[in-house]
Amino acid sequence: MNLMSGGAIDSAGRVLVLEPGRAEQHYWRDIWAYRQLFLILAWRDLAVRYKQTVIGVAWALIRPVLTMVVFTVVFGKIAKLPSEGGAPYALMVFAGMLPWTFFSTALSEASHSLIGNSNLIGKVYFPRLIVPTAAVVVAFVDFLVSFAILLALMFWYHFLPPWQIMLLPLFILLAFLASLGPGLWITALNVKYRDFRYVIPFLVQFGLYISPVGFSSRIVPAQWQLLYSLNPLVGIIDGFRWCSLGGGSAPYWPSVYLSIAVTGVFVWFGLSTFRKMEKSFADLI
Amino acid sequence: MSDVVISAEHLSKSYLVGHRVRRERYTALRDVVARGARSFVRKGGDFFAGRQIVQGDEVEEFWALKNVSFQVGRGEVLGVIGRNGAGKSTLLKILSRITEPSAGRVILKGRIASLLEIGTGFHPELTGRENIYLSGAVLGMTRAEVRRKFDEIVAFAEVEKFLDTPVKRYSSGMYVRLAFAVAAHLESEILIVDEVLAVGDAEFQRKCLNRMAAVSQDGRTILFVSHFMAAVKSLCSRAVLLDEGRIAGHGPVGDVVETYLNRGPSEGRRQWSERDRPSSAELQLLCVVLEGGRSGVAGCFQHDEEVRVTLGYLQREDTSGYRFVIQLLTASGEVAFTSTDQRYRGPRSYRRGRHRTTCVIPARLLNRGTYGIRVWAGIAGIGQLIKPVDVGRMTIEGLDVSGSVHDINWPGAVCPDLRWDIVNELPVSDLHAV
Numbered sequence: 148m149n150l151m152s153g154g155a156i157d158s159a160g161r162v163l164v165l166e167p168g169r170a171e172q173h174y175w176r177d178i179w180a181y182r183q184l185f186l187i188l189a190w191r192d193l194a195v196r197y198k199q200t201v202i203g204v205a206w207a208l209i210r211p212v213l214t215m216v217v218f219t220v221v222f223g224k225i226a227k228l229p230s231e232g233g234a235p236y237a238l239m240v241f242a243g244m245l246p247w248t249f250f251s252t253a254l255s256e257a258s259h260s261l262i263g264n265s266n267l268i269g270k271v272y273f274p275r276l277i278v279p280t281a282a283v284v285v286a287f288v289d290f291l292v293s294f295a296i297l298l299a300l301m302f303w304y305h306f307l308p309p310w311q312i313m314l315l316p317l318f319i320l321l322a323f324l325a326s327l328g329p330g331l332w333i334t335a336l337n338v339k340y341r342d343f344r345y346v347i348p349f350l351v352q353f354g355l356y357i358s359p360v361g362f363s364s365r366i367v368p369a370q371w372q373l374l375y376s377l378n379p380l381v382g383i384i385d386g387f388r389w390c391s392l393g394g395g396s397a398p399y400w401p402s403v404y405l406s407i408a409v410t411g412v413f414v415w416f417g418l419s420t421f422r423k424m425e426k427s428f429a430d431l432i
Numbered sequence: 433m434s435d436v437v438i439s440a441e442h443l444s445k446s447y448l449v450g451h452r453v454r455r456e457r458y459t460a461l462r463d464v465v466a467r468g469a470r471s472f473v474r475k476g477g478d479f480f481a482g483r484q485i486v487q488g489d490e491v492e493e494f495w496a497l498k499n500v501s502f503q504v505g506r507g508e509v510l511g512v513i514g515r516n517g518a519g520k521s522t523l524l525k526i527l528s529r530i531t532e533p534s535a536g537r538v539i540l541k542g543r544i545a546s547l548l549e550i551g552t553g554f555h556p557e558l559t560g561r562e563n564i565y566l567s568g569a570v571l572g573m574t575r576a577e578v579r580r581k582f583d584e585i586v587a588f589a590e591v592e593k594f595l596d597t598p599v600k601r602y603s604s605g606m607y608v609r610l611a612f613a614v615a616a617h618l619e620s621e622i623l624i625v626d627e628v629l630a631v632g633d634a635e636f637q638r639k640c641l642n643r644m645a646a647v648s649q650d651g652r653t654i655l656f657v658s659h660f661m662a663a664v665k666s667l668c669s670r671a672v673l674l675d676e677g678r679i680a681g682h683g684p685v686g687d688v689v690e691t692y693l694n695r696g697p698s699e700g701r702r703q704w705s706e707r708d709r710p711s712s713a714e715l716q717l718l719c720v721v722l723e724g725g726r727s728g729v730a731g732c733f734q735h736d737e738e739v740r741v742t743l744g745y746l747q748r749e750d751t752s753g754y755r756f757v758i759q760l761l762t763a764s765g766e767v768a769f770t771s772t773d774q775r776y777r778g779p780r781s782y783r784r785g786r787h788r789t790t791c792v793i794p795a796r797l798l799n800r801g802t803y804g805i806r807v808w809a810g811i812a813g814i815g816q817l818i819k820p821v822d823v824g825r826m827t828i829e830g831l832d833v834s835g836s837v838h839d840i841n842w843p844g845a846v847c848p849d850l851r852w853d854i855v856n857e858l859p860v861s862d863l864h865a866v
Contacts, residue, residue: 163544165529166537187569191555191562198557198598270552271570272529340479429531430447431484 174422178274188264188281192256193288207292211248215241218361231363234392235304238297240361242391243384245293246322247360250380251351253286253323257330258347261338265432275425279334283327290319297391309393318386321410325379328413331421338431339424359384364399372399379413382406437622437653438504438527442536445497445522445677450486496522498677499536506621507651509644511658511668511685513692518674520657521626524548527655528624542621542653545572549626551611556600560591560610563599567614581617588643589613609636616643623647626657641667661689661829700729702824710821714751715809718744718786720823722805725795735798735830735847742790743807752782754811758791759820761804768803768845774812796849798828799842 178185197203215237222228223236230236260282261268261275268275301308337343358380359367367375375381376399383406385398475485497519504510512520525531527538528546553570554563564585568578578585586592589610591602599607625644641663648654648667658664664671664685671688673681681691700722704710710717721744723729725737733739743756755774762768773789781787807823810816 161542163529163540164537165526165532165540167533167535183574184569184572187566187575191558191566194562195555195557267553267570269530270549271546271572273570273572340485426532427484429525 174274178276181273181277184273185277185281185284188277189284192281192285196285204292207289208296211241211244211293211296214248215244218244222361226362228362228366231365231388231392234306238300238304238306239363239388239392241297241300242388243360245290245297246318246383246387247355247358247380248293249286249290249319250322250326250383251354252289253283253326254330254333255347255351256282256286257326258333258337258343260330261334261428262341262344262432268432269429275428276331276421279330279421280327283323283330286326287323301391306392308391311390311393315387315390318383318390321386321407322383324414325383325406325410328410328415328417331417332413335417335421335424335428338428354378354380363388364402373401373405376402376405377409379406379409435506436503437506437508437541438502438655439539440503440523440527440536441501441538443497443500443523443526443533443538444495444535445519445526445531446493446495446534448484448486448491449494450491495677497526497533500674500677500679501536502672502679502682504653504655506653507648508670509648509654509656509668511656511664511671511688512674513658513661513664513671513688514674514680517676519677520674521548522677523674524624524626524655524657540622543572544622544624545615545618545620546624547571547615547618547626548624550608550615552615554599554607554611557598559596559598560602561595563610564614567611571615571618572620573618577619578614585610585613585617588616588639605636612636612640612643616640616647620652622653622655624655627659637663661692665689700731700826710807710818712817714747714749715754715817716746716748717807717809717818717821717823718746720744720805720807722824722826731825732827732829735800735828736795738795739793739798739826740790741793741805742788744786744788745809746786747782747784750782750784751817752779753814754782754809754817756789756807756809759806760793760798761806762845763802763804765804766845768798797846799844799847800828800830802827 197206200206202209218240219237222240223230228236230239234242257279260279264278267273268278298308300306333343333347355361357378364372364375364381364385382398382403386403389398478485500519500523502510512523514520522531524546525548526533527540528544528548530546530548551567553567555566558566564582565575565578569575573581586595589606589612591606591610594602594606599610602610637660644654644656644667654667656664656667668685670683671681671685672679673688673692681688701719702721703719704717721729721740721742722731722733723740723742724733725739727733727737741758743758745756755772755777757770757772759770760768771791773791776789781789802825804825805823806820807818808816808820809818
């Protein structure tokens, strides 16, 4: 009977009961069963991204490089802010921009993802969690491209990556979760209240200035450090810099712990809101 | 039924709908501001209470489905029929897990695949090949499954040459064929299909029907929604008729289709109150009655019955030489035909008092669809006594209107059954003579 496996909507022979308010018994198993849809949605967004553009994937290179140049000139040369450790200012900016760009694109893509796929949601069943998560994966591919640029820059400046670079995946995971948490929350709310569509671009623009992207978090006065660290991006960006630029720029550890805690709260909150609202998406979208 | 695969028990589904209160002719700025403020306060309250936002001045609960129960056995093909808005799509959405019921429950055994729309998951920028994988995944197939069936799908869709062209460059026919081909190769125990025949040409429709018949012969369960009664009859063994969210008929397909076709909205009569009558000093239109040869007074008729349109009128002044005119308009507003009673009027038709004039529309003249009825009275070349007034609508339904095996409408405002003379087996020497 079970001719097909994996992405099966339902494993063969299973009895499914649909009732109002009934919690999905096999929610996580369903998500696992739909992993192929998850991959293919991510692949679709990637494949479509640079279709009918002249320079194609080069856009993924040009944008971060130009932003880095502007930040280096404005903050490093004109405002003459200090770099971290012995690293060149451009390198420090770029190491901060990596997690920030990842976070901001992931957050905005995830927030729009459900509405962007409304035709699917109204017409076919699948665990809805797949959609925003696939959107975050797309942002991650851009991140990988930028990461290659960082390595090229290090080579250019003859800068040897420190041993901490082995810890980088941990901070990537943290950035991933930090964008997924609010992303889930906002995309679910967006289905019901379209106001949130206008909140995200504003939030992202605003966040760039209150996160230590173009400058080092050390220029924030010590008595404000802890308060500043309530922004989970502070811990993440500092961690990134520490991992890629070396021991001279060790992060303010409490801010890393705080950022883990804040991220955890957001993920839990986003996930529970999302699951609560998930069943009504098709009616409201 | 020993082996029940789908069992729906007292299913209900409600939606919130908003209404705009009818606007006054003149609105003062004050009213607009006040209404805007009220609406803002209500939406704000909804937001903080976590309720849905509904546009409009008044919110009402609308039941799309109400207390629907039925069972489907393994290998059965169940037709779901009903007018637009009867709740068919809502039912399918609940069964395919897209939305949850407001009350009641469904028990499903086995894998479900649903095809509620042609081309779900297609992306216009991607090529045909890529879209087959994408759409397959969206409909619940694995990559391995799609790969195994890839050649079959391509052959079914007849798009071999265009596999690497973005589907946005496809003709609509190719697009629809490819989209259906993917869905047609789903392997699930339960298949839910909504109105796929509404698109595509006759050839495509035949292909779809054959494919679904083949699927049902594999012993799989199908729920099939369609407005094409011939398709429902040929494919399904049993059917459910929905009307305003309730089950109005359930049983062998022949009986249910019959019930469906005979249920017209009972709006075949229109009578004006004294104030509203279309009138002039001389004439007053009193009522319009639509009556079918078999259906009786109704708003919906079979194409093979004659329809009598009767106008009741009152002549108040001495006047003569006028005539009544009736005009049928198609759904798109074109005139299907115009007819007058002038030739049939005698001197007695012009006396004061109440009269009746009936236009008899023969059977097998009208096409399937909805017609608007427009009526006026006037004196040819002089002027109108009763200005043209749209008095109502009627719907023509029926099987094989065109006399063709494919249950589709032939183009044209009317679809008359004309006589054809056929001469067979002519001698060869006669070929050029005809």
